Amino acid sequence: MKILIPGPLLSYTTVREVDAGGATLTDVFIDLDRQYPGLRFRLIDEQENIRPHMRCFVNGEQVSDLMRPLHPTDTVQIVQALSGG
Amino acid sequence: MVRSTRKQVRRPKVADRAKATAARRSRRVVVLVATRKGAWLYHGDVSRRTWRVDGPHFLGHIVNHVVLDPRDGRTLLAAAKTGHLGPTVFRSMDLGRTWKEAARPPAFPKAPGGAKGRVVDHTFWLTPCHENEPEAWYAGTSPQGLFRSNDGGMAWEGLPGLNDDPQYRAWMGGEQDGTPDGPKLHSVIVDPRDSAHLYIAMSSGGVHESFDAGRTWAPLVHGLEVVEDLDPANVQFHDPHCVRLSPGDPDRLYQQNHCGIYRLDRPGKEWRRVGRNMPKRVGDIGFPMVVHPRDAETVWVFPMDGTSVWPRTSPDGIPAVYMTRDGGARWRRLDSGLPGRHAWWTVKRQAMTADTGDPVGLYFGTTSGELWASRDEGHRWTCIARNLPEIYAVEAAELR
Numbered sequence: 001m002k003i004l005i006p007g008p009l010l011s012y013t014t015v016r017e018v019d020a021g022g023a024t025l026t027d028v029f030i031d032l033d034r035q036y037p038g039l040r041f042r043l044i045d046e047q048e049n050i051r052p053h054m055r056c057f058v059n060g061e062q063v064s065d066l067m068r069p070l071h072p073t074d075t076v077q078i079v080q081a082l083s084g085g
Numbered sequence: 086m087v088r089s090t091r092k093q094v095r096r097p098k099v100a101d102r103a104k105a106t107a108a109r110r111s112r113r114v115v116v117l118v119a120t121r122k123g124a125w126l127y128h129g130d131v132s133r134r135t136w137r138v139d140g141p142h143f144l145g146h147i148v149n150h151v152v153l154d155p156r157d158g159r160t161l162l163a164a165a166k167t168g169h170l171g172p173t174v175f176r177s178m179d180l181g182r183t184w185k186e187a188a189r190p191p192a193f194p195k196a197p198g199g200a201k202g203r204v205v206d207h208t209f210w211l212t213p214c215h216e217n218e219p220e221a222w223y224a225g226t227s228p229q230g231l232f233r234s235n236d237g238g239m240a241w242e243g244l245p246g247l248n249d250d251p252q253y254r255a256w257m258g259g260e261q262d263g264t265p266d267g268p269k270l271h272s273v274i275v276d277p278r279d280s281a282h283l284y285i286a287m288s289s290g291g292v293h294e295s296f297d298a299g300r301t302w303a304p305l306v307h308g309l310e311v312v313e314d315l316d317p318a319n320v321q322f323h324d325p326h327c328v329r330l331s332p333g334d335p336d337r338l339y340q341q342n343h344c345g346i347y348r349l350d351r352p353g354k355e356w357r358r359v360g361r362n363m364p365k366r367v368g369d370i371g372f373p374m375v376v377h378p379r380d381a382e383t384v385w386v387f388p389m390d391g392t393s394v395w396p397r398t399s400p401d402g403i404p405a406v407y408m409t410r411d412g413g414a415r416w417r418r419l420d421s422g423l424p425g426r427h428a429w430w431t432v433k434r435q436a437m438t439a440d441t442g443d444p445v446g447l448y449f450g451t452t453s454g455e456l457w458a459s460r461d462e463g464h465r466w467t468c469i470a471r472n473l474p475e476i477y478a479v480e481a482a483e484l485r
Contacts, residue, residue: 008167008169008170009170037186037188038173038186038187038188041171041173041190041192042170042171042173043170043171044171045171045192045204045205046192046193046194046195046202046204046205047193047195047196047201047202047203047204048195049204051169051170051171053168053169054169054170080169080170081169
């Protein structure tokens with residue numbers, strides 16, 4: 001499925017749009033980390049939670065449950081929250 | 086008891102010392118500056134008069150520590166995160182031309198179902214292991230955790246004897262029991278005579294010692310004071326800011342604590358507050374502590390205002406380094422070249438260091454982004470960089 005990558009993670013993927021597979025968000029992030037080693041831990045902490053200033057959207061809907069089922073036609077967008085300084 | 090198996094530090098012969106002095110004078114120093122927005126490397130000429138800047142590295146990353154491996158003189162590790170992305174460690178084997186990210190950065194174990202597990206917010210401290218353990222490193226994190234890598238910083242494992250010990254977890258306290266930037270494990274020290282003999286410090290949580298490479302630990306807090314009305318018998322209340330071992334005498338430790346400057350002579354276990362000998366109008370509060378690379382009696386500190394609400398700035402806005410040449414009995418103010426007024430500086434615990442030159446070069450960085458150096462053991466200071474981001478750590482290393 002299509003995964004949209006935010007700017008801060010382009011050091012891993014180099015492109016804004018990549019493909020990854022999986023039946024859940026957890027699977028998708030594992031596949032992304034296989035393709036782009038290190039990317040997952042920047043997004044997901046060791047307790048399997050999305051880090052505080054990161055967001056995931058599936059087809060435009062914000063999702064925090066990493067076990068959320070996905071379909072091959074879904075679009076997953078990873079977004080960096082508008083915070084910081 | 087200190088283990089009797091440790092070897093004594095051999096005192097070199099006169100000819101060897103002369104050779105070592107000549108070698109020290111011909112080495113080039115690189116000053117590694119970690120900031121809230123990236124890292125910079127300042128390469129000095131042989132005389133340490135002019136500096137060439139290399140950077141930024143990791144622009145926009147919060148870099149807490151950059152350390153050069155003294156065992157090979159070329160490998161760098163950097164502890165980094167961003168305001169949004171999780172913490173990681175980078176390694177360079179070509180002095181920063183290229184960097185490789187750790188495959189498994191420091192991380193706590195996943196908690197069993199339903200339990201709330203700890204999350205590493207950032208790696209705060211990096212220490213190369215013993216010279217006989219090439220490629221091995223220790224890392225201290227926020228919140229407090231101790232990790233070890235045996236492969237040059239690529240894969241890290243926690244030390245459960247500390248990280249998961251119920252008593253130690255209690256002494257670590259909660260999120261509110263540390264610095265404004267989070268509770269930290271820092272000052273990871275390896276005894277140069279014994280790779281299994283370690284010291285660590287926690288803010289808060291006290292100073293601790295291990296004789297078995299971190300499997301078991303014991304507090305080392307006797308003699309240290311705590312904030313008034315708290316009980317010094319409670320290890321949780323101890324806040325060591327920076328602990329250093331003297332390379333010239335590994336049985337001598339110094340400490341800049343939240344409550345003063347201390348010295349400890351092993352195998353003794355009682356810290357002595359040598360900061361009582363500082364001028365009263367200056368006090369003995371601060372963050373960093375620097376020891377001479379060869380003379381255990383010589384130490385430098387950077388006092389800050391610890392009165393009222395703790396401004397943590399240079400007292401009266403007049404920065405100064407203080408030096409002792411006799412183990413803390415007497416202290417001398419060293420401020421030549423530093424601003425004489427209106428300089429409300431803060432120097433963090435990792436942001437002051439020494440090289441091994443002769444005379445020793447000293448370096449410190451301020452939270453207002455200035456990097457200062459002295460090539461004569463603190464007698465005269467010059468600013469070698471301005472307008473950097475908030476400086477978190479400064480390390481000096483010698484290139485081979």
